[in-house]
Amino acid sequence: xxQMTQSPSSLSASVGDRVTITCRxxxxxxxxxxxxxxxxxxxxxxxxxxxxxxxxGVPSRLSGSGSGTDFTLTISSLRPEDFAxxxxxxxxxxxxxxxxxxxxxxx
Amino acid sequence: QVQLVExxxxxxxxxxxxxxxxxxxxxxxxxxxxxxxxxxxxxxLEWVAIISHDESHKYYIDSVKGRFxxxxxxxxxxxxxxxxxxxxxxTAVYFCARDPGITLVRGHLDYWGQGTLVTVSS
Numbered sequence: 001x002x003q004m005t006q007s008p009s010s011l012s013a014s015v016g017d018r019v020t021i022t023c024r025x026x027x028x029x030x031x032x033x034x035x036x037x038x039x040x041x042x043x044x045x046x047x048x049x050x051x052x053x054x055x056x057g058v059p060s061r062l063s064g065s066g067s068g069t070d071f072t073l074t075i076s077s078l079r080p081e082d083f084a085x086x087x088x089x090x091x092x093x094x095x096x097x098x099x100x101x102x103x104x105x106x107x
Numbered sequence: 108q109v110q111l112v113e114x115x116x117x118x119x120x121x122x123x124x125x126x127x128x129x130x131x132x133x134x135x136x137x138x139x140x141x142x143x144x145x146x147x148x149x150x151x152l153e154w155v156a157i158i159s160h161d162e163s164h165k166y167y168i169d170s171v172k173g174r175f176x177x178x179x180x181x182x183x184x185x186x187x188x189x190x191x192x193x194x195x196x197x198t199a200v201y202f203c204a205r206d207p208g209i210t211l212v213r214g215h216l217d218y219w220g221q222g223t224l225v226t227v228s229s
Contacts, residue, residue, distance in 0.1 A: 044216075
């Protein structure tokens with residue numbers, strides 16, 4: 001199975017900050033990498049697919065990049081609604097696997 | 108709009124069975140592959156199973172192979188997960204989710220249900 005490792009596990013930031021979350025795959029996965037946001041008690045929400053494609057309705061302050069084994073999710077200017085947990089997921093091979101999550105908290 | 112609504116969760120003893128359902132609306136159900144994903148506080152999100160749009164392909168995570176069966180009824184727009192020989196480690200919130208591919212699998216999950224809690228405990 002492909003292991004997905006996110007860093008950091010949590011971070012504290014302020015509204016307006018630029019935030020970057022990293023996801024590393026245990027083997028090359030091309031651009032088969034997706035990002036989700038989850039708020040407490042809610043289902044995950046797709047943000048970015050295929051490493052850099054923004055899902056419809058997701059604000060452009062979010063962006064994704066990377067290929068191979070290293071990927072990043074960037075929020076250019078943090079807004080209050082962005083405080084949540086973020087997960088990466090590889091869709092290169094079954095079983096699809098998720099990272100352990102990065103919790104973005106208010107500083 | 109796309110909606111997925113899970114049901115069937117509850118408390119069950121180890122070794123017993125449970126069937127989850129996921130009622131779908133707002134899209135052409137018979138064109139979409141569908142997934143089950145579960146979430147526990149300790150293990151985070153874990154993909155469980157996928158079924159192709161026409162039921163011709165089904166894949167499972169190793170830990171549920173031989174115990175869980177994914178199925179669908181395209182006439183009822185409903186996805187199922189039959190869970191047998193349940194174990195304590197199957198305790199989780201179970202989500203159904205849609206793959207956005209049309210008669211093919213793209214691997215990302217664009218719509219999710221709200222989840223249903225399964226607790227396996229004596």
